[in-house]
Amino acid sequence: RVWERLYVGAGIALYDFLATIGRSPLPHHRHLSKTKTLEVMPALDPGALVGAIQYWDARVDDARHTMTVARTAAAHGAVMVPSARVVGITTAAGRVTGAEVADLEGGTTLTVKARQVINATGVWTDRVEDHVKDGPINVRASKGIHMLVPRDRIPSSSGVITRTKTSVLFFIPWDDFWIVGTTDTDWNLDLAHPAASRSDLDYLLANANTILRDPLTHDDVVGVYAGLRPLLTGETDATSKLSREHAVAETAPGMLSIAGGKYTTYRVMAKDAVDVAIEEAKLEAPESTTESVPLVGAAGYHHMVDQVDRIASESGLDAKRVMRMLRRYGDRLSEVLAVVASDPSLGEPLAGAEHYLAAEIVYATSHEGALHLDDVLTRRTRISIETPHRGVDVAERTARLMAGVLGWPESVVQREIEHYLARVEAEIDSQRQPDDHTADAARLGAPDVRGFTG
Numbered sequence: 001r002v003w004e005r006l007y008v009g010a011g012i013a014l015y016d017f018l019a020t021i022g023r024s025p026l027p028h029h030r031h032l033s034k035t036k037t038l039e040v041m042p043a044l045d046p047g048a049l050v051g052a053i054q055y056w057d058a059r060v061d062d063a064r065h066t067m068t069v070a071r072t073a074a075a076h077g078a079v080m081v082p083s084a085r086v087v088g089i090t091t092a093a094g095r096v097t098g099a100e101v102a103d104l105e106g107g108t109t110l111t112v113k114a115r116q117v118i119n120a121t122g123v124w125t126d127r128v129e130d131h132v133k134d135g136p137i138n139v140r141a142s143k144g145i146h147m148l149v150p151r152d153r154i155p156s157s158s159g160v161i162t163r164t165k166t167s168v169l170f171f172i173p174w175d176d177f178w179i180v181g182t183t184d185t186d187w188n189l190d191l192a193h194p195a196a197s198r199s200d201l202d203y204l205l206a207n208a209n210t211i212l213r214d215p216l217t218h219d220d221v222v223g224v225y226a227g228l229r230p231l232l233t234g235e236t237d238a239t240s241k242l243s244r245e246h247a248v249a250e251t252a253p254g255m256l257s258i259a260g261g262k263y264t265t266y267r268v269m270a271k272d273a274v275d276v277a278i279e280e281a282k283l284e285a286p287e288s289t290t291e292s293v294p295l296v297g298a299a300g301y302h303h304m305v306d307q308v309d310r311i312a313s314e315s316g317l318d319a320k321r322v323m324r325m326l327r328r329y330g331d332r333l334s335e336v337l338a339v340v341a342s343d344p345s346l347g348e349p350l351a352g353a354e355h356y357l358a359a360e361i362v363y364a365t366s367h368e369g370a371l372h373l374d375d376v377l378t379r380r381t382r383i384s385i386e387t388p389h390r391g392v393d394v395a396e397r398t399a400r401l402m403a404g405v406l407g408w409p410e411s412v413v414q415r416e417i418e419h420y421l422a423r424v425e426a427e428i429d430s431q432r433q434p435d436d437h438t439a440d441a442a443r444l445g446a447p448d449v450r451g452f453t454g
Helices: 002-021 035-042 064-075 124-129 198-209 263-282 301-306 306-314 319-342 356-366 373-381 392-406 410-430 436-443
Strands: 029-031 051-054 084-092 097-104 111-112 117-119 137-151 160-163 168-174 176-179 223-232 244-254 255-260 354-356
Touching: 002 051, 002 354, 029 035, 035 051, 064 263, 064 373, 064 410, 084 111, 097 117, 097 244, 117 124, 117 263, 124 137, 124 255, 124 263, 168 198, 223 436, 244 263, 255 263, 255 373, 255 436, 301 319, 301 354, 301 410, 306 319, 319 354, 356 373, 356 392, 373 410, 392 410, 410 436
Parallel strands: 117 255
Antiparallel strands: 029 051, 084 097, 097 111, 137 176, 137 223, 160 168, 168 176, 244 255
């Protein structure tokens, strides 16, 4: 509608202004007529629109982003302890002095001492606070599910975003796929493994089909994933109404919590939390550099983009593959190519997931902290959602590549494969279930490889 375009256009104009202040290289938005909109996005139903506003934005692989932030922190001196869970908070004289941390790989418990503890555990915020007392920050988990459909199934040269009655609907270009999302519903079940149900998928398909010329069906869905948003809350608000902002508050002397927020504000969140921790602990510290520190792989990215053809020629890879890998690894692509140089057979595409090289499996294990098949197929790569077989067809090859780095005996290789196949079957089963409770029960039918549920 005309008034909607004016309203949204004003908001995006402010977005453009803020981007200009931040020296963004992206173009400003533009209004499109109905005819022009259909030229850009011929997949849309002409009866579902009067026009559009086109703007430019960034995208992020959330799992790789988290891993890259951790690698960057380690590069700056942080001690990283993956596969760990807080099981207790230590105190002395009424003040928090540290945490007890369970090593989920080795089965031991570590005691970590600290002048100040920061609880930055997302949807687990309340549970960590409960080790001390009822905390000042209340968090509710909101589930968002997404599905991947083939890129050629929705003819369009632009992504799409529009509102539904209860959430935002978007089509995000993702290499050879579209990510279609999302939902925004309460989730009060297992926090470690949010499950997508049949009703979630029905909701997405129904809303997508209100604007598409050629309706999608369940048969078009290649992969599905679900995540949880940690929303600051009162106890009665619908999750779609809750704040996406963040808050920092003292849980107890010696401990503070930070919760809420979103990817676009994570650096501000980090600065706010650490600034409060420094003040509370009465520590001296230099000015924060969080705003400007490049993530691992970012510093030389643009230079390497300018050298794509040369890199392709020298590595024997095609330029399109090099560009895809640059988007995944940034300037750390040179480390991946070094793996290929050490064993040229690793420069071959992974049969069954040809967008990835065998070297990427080895690199994920040797450089990116992957310890299990799950880690590689789900969180270092996206093979689990980008292939119709959900990674099953490459599970054995991937496990054997990992075994070469980690020294797994055959028994561990087989255990990892069996676990992964069970996980995939449980996820597929959950997506057949009619509601959250039955989907959650189906997903938990496969035990976590680390024995972690929450």
